[in-house]
Amino acid sequence: MTTYHTIFFAFSCIVLFLYGLKGFSRELEETGGDTLRYRLTKITNNRWKALGLGALFTAVIQSSSAVSSMTVALVDAGAFTFANSLAVLLGAGIGTTSTAWLVSLNFTSAGVYFIVFGALIGALPFRLSLIGKSLFYFGFILFALELLSSALAPVKESPAIMDYLAGTDSVFLALLAGALITAAVQSSSVVSGLVVVLAQSAMIELPEAIAVIIGAKVGSTSTALIVSLKMKKGARLSALSNFIFNLIGAIIFIPLIYPLSDLVSGMTDDAGYRVATAHVIFSVSIALIFLPFLKPFSRRMVQWMPLEDPEGNVKIRG
Numbered sequence: 001m002t003t004y005h006t007i008f009f010a011f012s013c014i015v016l017f018l019y020g021l022k023g024f025s026r027e028l029e030e031t032g033g034d035t036l037r038y039r040l041t042k043i044t045n046n047r048w049k050a051l052g053l054g055a056l057f058t059a060v061i062q063s064s065s066a067v068s069s070m071t072v073a074l075v076d077a078g079a080f081t082f083a084n085s086l087a088v089l090l091g092a093g094i095g096t097t098s099t100a101w102l103v104s105l106n107f108t109s110a111g112v113y114f115i116v117f118g119a120l121i122g123a124l125p126f127r128l129s130l131i132g133k134s135l136f137y138f139g140f141i142l143f144a145l146e147l148l149s150s151a152l153a154p155v156k157e158s159p160a161i162m163d164y165l166a167g168t169d170s171v172f173l174a175l176l177a178g179a180l181i182t183a184a185v186q187s188s189s190v191v192s193g194l195v196v197v198l199a200q201s202a203m204i205e206l207p208e209a210i211a212v213i214i215g216a217k218v219g220s221t222s223t224a225l226i227v228s229l230k231m232k233k234g235a236r237l238s239a240l241s242n243f244i245f246n247l248i249g250a251i252i253f254i255p256l257i258y259p260l261s262d263l264v265s266g267m268t269d270d271a272g273y274r275v276a277t278a279h280v281i282f283s284v285s286i287a288l289i290f291l292p293f294l295k296p297f298s299r300r301m302v303q304w305m306p307l308e309d310p311e312g313n314v315k316i317r318g
Contacts, residue, residue, distance in 0.1 A: 082298060
């Protein structure tokens with residue numbers, strides 16, 4: 001296979017992954033959209049439950065962008081307050097780490113089974129067909145990642161590419177690349193899955209891989225920011241807060257990238273596990289840093305950008 005074929009093969013796999021991700025999110029929302037909105041509204045009064053809920057649904061939907069955008073929309077609709085949305089957004093950051101684990105655990109090989117069983121169940125009548133379609137697209141996501149891993153395998157044999165990757169040691173450029181690529185494709189799951197594949201193929205060093213993951217977290221906030229532009233101030237504040245959480249987290253972790261790399265390297269020899277573990281440590285740390293201060297943080301944000309109904313939107317419970 002020539003270099004051009006390899007490049008187009010890899011990009012085709014990324015396109016398939018994006019297609020599967022969007023289809024999975026759409027079908028799952030049709031299957032349980034009303035339940036999702038109800039539970040978000042009911043549980044977000046307690047910040048710990050809201051954190052867990054955001055993480056759970058993001059892990060299931062495989063898209064923090066979808067959950068954060070839905071959260072912003074619910075704030076705009078008045079389903080729950082700006083302050084209570086913050087813990088859900090922090091939880092979404094944790095839930096998005098699931099993609100890296102699926103790839104690092106080689107669970108992607110199960111994609112073909114989900115595709116077949118999902119297609120069979122999707123042929124059944126009534127609500128079962130919606131569940132089947134969700135399973136089909138979930139398998140499609142895993143299958144695309146498996147193809148991507150195969151597509152990148154020949155690249156390891158290219159001395160020119162390996163020399164280039166070996167000479168790329170700027171974590172700042174890696175972080176910027178992660179943010180820009182994620183903002184462009186509107187999915188941190190694509191970037192995190194790709195980084196794990198590259199790390200397992202020894203095509204990227206661990207510090208740079210961690211930097212890309214951190215940058216992807218910042219870039220993933222762009223979806224909610226764009227969605228909120230024409231919404232009420234409460235929704236815009238939620239989207240802006242999501243960006244601030246991840247930006248401050250990136251600033252905090254930039255000087256810690258190499259110590260974090262050493263830490264996870266001592267835990268396992270598997271490159272994929274190392275990236276996935278670092279991803280979890282970063283996301284959980286950011287959530288734990290901000291969670292105790294959500295009340296004063298939300299009040300300060302409201303002081304900076306007064307809401308249409310300050311009393312109702314500043315109220316925080318739990």
